[in-house]
Every structure is written in C-alpha cells, then in structure tokens.
Amino acid sequence: MNDAGRNRPSNSQVSTRERSPVVLPPRRPRWMSSAELEEALRFAQNRSSVSVDCDRSELVRLTKQFLRRETAFISHPAHNNPSAGKEIFSTPLDLQGSAKGSKSRVPKSVADMPIHFGRMCQTTLLTPDQERMLFQRMNYLLQQAEAHRRQLNPSRPSRVRLEVIDQLIAMAEWHRDRLVEANLRLVFSIVKKFVNPNHTFEELLSDGIVALIRAVEKFDFDRGFRFSTYATQVIRRNAYRTVVTQQQERQKTIGGFQDMDLDVTEETRESAISEKRWHELRSRLNRMLSLLDRRERFIIRTRFSLGPHRKVYTLQYLAQRLGVSKERVRQLERRAMDKLRTMVDDAALGDLDLAI
Known part of the structure; x- marks a missing residue:
C-alpha cells in the first residue's frame, strides 16, 4: 500500500474527541495576536457572525448553534502543550516573500485554456516547510475552536x-484556502484527462x-x-467516479428507449445529445408516462429506472408490491x-433532433 492509501487518521489521531486543554479562559489567547495571524485575523473579522450588539436571547441561540456543529481536525500530541500556540506561530510562513521571489507564470496544464483559468493557477507552489506549517496551523486552530466549543453553556x-x-x-479556513490555491494546478492537470463529449471541463x-x-x-x-501524493489519488478517484456514474445512468436511459422501440443508433450513442434536446426528450417521455394509469406508470418507471427510481426492480418484486x-x-x-409505442408514433418523435 502506498503512502496515500495509509493516510487515514487512526483512533489516536482523529479529531474531535481527543485530548484538549481541560480549562480555557473565555478570552482571546495571546498567541492570536501574533503577527503571523494578522491577515487571517482580518479575514475572520470581516466575516464574523457574532455581533457586539447581540442580546442574551441571540447569544443563547448562537451558543446552541455552535454546540450542534462539532469541529473536525487532525490532532497532534504537541498541540496539547500550553505553549503550543506561541511556538507554532513563531516561525514566519513568508507566503508573500516566496511569491515575490518567483516568476508568475501560467502552468503548462492550462496554457491553452481561457485566461481566467490561468490566473487561478498562478499561486506560487509551497515549499515542504510551508505546506507542513499551513496544515499544522489549520488543525491547531480547529482543535482550539473545538476545545472552546465544548465549554459553551x-x-x-x-x-x-x-x-x-x-x-x-x-482563521483555519484562511489557512485551508491557501493550501487549496497552491494546489489548484494539480486539479487542472488531472481533470483534463477525463474530459469527453458528455463531461465538460468546467x-x-x-x-x-x-x-x-x-x-x-x-x-x-x-x-x-507531500500533500500532492494524497490529493492526486482523491481527485483522480473522484473524477473517475463522476464519469462512470453518469455514463451508467445514460446507458440505462438509452436502454429504456431501445426497449420502447425508439431509434437510438450507434452514431447517436457515441455523440453527445445537447442539453436542450436532452431535456426536451425527457419532458416528452414524462408527458407520455403521465397518460398511463397508476400501475402501468409505476411498472415502467421501476422496470427502466426512471424518475426517482435508481434501481431496476424484478417482476417478482413488483408483484409483491402490487399484490x-x-x-x-x-x-x-x-x-x-x-x-407508449402508439404514443411515439402519434407524437412523431422522429422530429426530435438527437444529434449535437
């Protein structure tokens, strides 16, 4: 098994029910005033959901809301040290300095794409130390938030x-966003390989x-x-699942049309039906189904996995359901x-252009 496959938090690492400082004062910790957190703190203040004008009833409502929202994080033994905050934020992250020292250029993976995609990938790549510091700070901030949350009353x-x-x-979300921005080009390079007529790049x-x-x-x-080792597996697996799932749904729909003697040629199957034509075809099919009686409509939908039915049911199952x-x-x-065949002939579905 590779490193990425082993990257599952064990019971001693998982998040929300682990060791935390037993008592935390209801005041702002001193380390939150660190110069390293100035930009993250400005971001936090701009999107604060707790107003200074909150009355008691609003404070009670917010307290209950926070108590319902458990905070997940990856814990680390060093985070339980009372001086951990001061130590973690004492080393300069220097994201702006590393950006100034590098040339801003469009990655090859998006060089042939619209300019706004290139701008999304111009964030400077992180060094191993910067990457580790961002992950450590993000999880430490979340762990401290959870420790305070547990003391709400x-x-x-x-x-x-x-x-x-x-x-x-x-502030934890600010650090998360820096990690996401620095790894966007990885997403571009992976999903480009899964683009096909039925799945757009966007x-x-x-x-x-x-x-x-x-x-x-x-x-x-x-x-x-490195994070890229793990992220590559996650992104690739997600893209593959998206493509395969949608292809299976499309094949089930086409199979249903063939069973109703609708002409779906190989040429049509290989090409993509435009979104407008696809919705028009589904609309016509739904209108035809609405003309069947209740039992017939139920049988057709369940036998061909139409509408809310995601599974093709057997005749025996339907016999038991219908008695x-x-x-x-x-x-x-x-x-x-x-x-339905008679309706197809009467409605002249042949005039519906299924080509691109």
Missing part, C-alpha cells in the same frame, strides 16, 4: 467565547476543487510525505409498452 452564554470560536474557525473542475478541499481537511500532515401475480405484472408491462 446555553444557560451562561459568553459573547467573548463565541467570538473566539468564530475567529478560530475562520463540470469536472468544479467537482475536482470540492475533492481538493475535502483532501485538505482530511490530510494528516505528520505522516512525512398481483408475476404474470399479471408482465401483462401490465406489455400493455404499457404497447401504449
């Missing part, structure tokens, strides 16, 4: 503690970025290998299919 709401929790979570890119964020939140920075014999279900299915 709706009967004695504390605005100061709520502000501290809110700021800690926001769609796969959106899913890939979500997978990247998830990978950042679950990565254990203390395993000793009739298996042969009666087969007769009802045949009658419904005959009706």
Whole structure:
C-alpha cells in the first residue's frame, strides 16, 4: 500500500474527541495576536457572525448553534502543550516573500485554456516547510475552536467565547484556502484527462476543487510525505467516479428507449445529445408516462429506472408490491409498452433532433 492509501487518521489521531486543554479562559489567547495571524485575523473579522450588539436571547441561540456543529481536525500530541500556540506561530510562513521571489507564470496544464483559468493557477507552489506549517496551523486552530466549543453553556452564554470560536474557525479556513490555491494546478492537470463529449471541463473542475478541499481537511500532515501524493489519488478517484456514474445512468436511459422501440443508433450513442434536446426528450417521455394509469406508470418507471427510481426492480418484486401475480405484472408491462409505442408514433418523435 502506498503512502496515500495509509493516510487515514487512526483512533489516536482523529479529531474531535481527543485530548484538549481541560480549562480555557473565555478570552482571546495571546498567541492570536501574533503577527503571523494578522491577515487571517482580518479575514475572520470581516466575516464574523457574532455581533457586539447581540442580546442574551441571540447569544443563547448562537451558543446552541455552535454546540450542534462539532469541529473536525487532525490532532497532534504537541498541540496539547500550553505553549503550543506561541511556538507554532513563531516561525514566519513568508507566503508573500516566496511569491515575490518567483516568476508568475501560467502552468503548462492550462496554457491553452481561457485566461481566467490561468490566473487561478498562478499561486506560487509551497515549499515542504510551508505546506507542513499551513496544515499544522489549520488543525491547531480547529482543535482550539473545538476545545472552546465544548465549554459553551446555553444557560451562561459568553459573547467573548463565541467570538473566539468564530475567529478560530475562520482563521483555519484562511489557512485551508491557501493550501487549496497552491494546489489548484494539480486539479487542472488531472481533470483534463477525463474530459469527453458528455463531461465538460468546467463540470469536472468544479467537482475536482470540492475533492481538493475535502483532501485538505482530511490530510494528516505528520505522516512525512507531500500533500500532492494524497490529493492526486482523491481527485483522480473522484473524477473517475463522476464519469462512470453518469455514463451508467445514460446507458440505462438509452436502454429504456431501445426497449420502447425508439431509434437510438450507434452514431447517436457515441455523440453527445445537447442539453436542450436532452431535456426536451425527457419532458416528452414524462408527458407520455403521465397518460398511463397508476400501475402501468409505476411498472415502467421501476422496470427502466426512471424518475426517482435508481434501481431496476424484478417482476417478482413488483408483484409483491402490487399484490398481483408475476404474470399479471408482465401483462401490465406489455400493455404499457404497447401504449407508449402508439404514443411515439402519434407524437412523431422522429422530429426530435438527437444529434449535437
């Protein structure tokens, strides 16, 4: 098994129910005033959800809201040290300095794409030390937020503690965003390989970025290998799953059309139906199904996995659901299919252009 496969938090590493300082004061910790956190703190203050004008009822509501939202993080033994905050934020991260010292250029993976994609990938790559520091700081901030969250009490709401929790979570998100920005080009290089007529680059890119964020939140920075090793596996697996799942759904739909004697040629199957034509075809099919009686409509939808039904059911299962014999279900299915064929002829579905 490779390192990426082993990157699953063990019971001693997982997040939210682990060792934390037993008592935390309801005031802002001194290390939060570190110069290393100035930019992250400005980000947190701009999006704060705790107002200084909150009355007691609002504080109680916010306290209950925070208590329902457990904070997940990857723990580390050193984070339980009372002086951990001061030590973690004492070393300069120097993201701006490394950006000035490097040339801003568009990566080869997006060189032939629209300019706004290139701008998304111009963030300077992180050094191993910067990457480790960002992950450590993000998880430490989340662990401190969880420690404060556990001490909330709706009967004695504390605005100061709520502000501290809110700021800690926001600052952790600021560090997460830096990690995401620095690894966007990895997403571009991977999802480009999965683009096909049925899956646009923009769609796969959106899913890939979500997978990247998830990978950042679950990565254990203390395993000793680079984040890209783990993220590559997560993003590639996510893109593959997206493509395969949609292809399976499309094949099931095409199979249903063939069973209704609709002409779906190999040429049509290999090309992509435009979105507009696809919705029009589905709309017409739904109108035809609405003309069947309740049992016939149910049988057709379940036999061909249409609508909310994600599984093709057997005749025996439908017989049990409808309280009739298996042969009666087969007769009802045949009658419904005959009706649909007649509707197809009457509606002249041949005028529906299924080509691109």
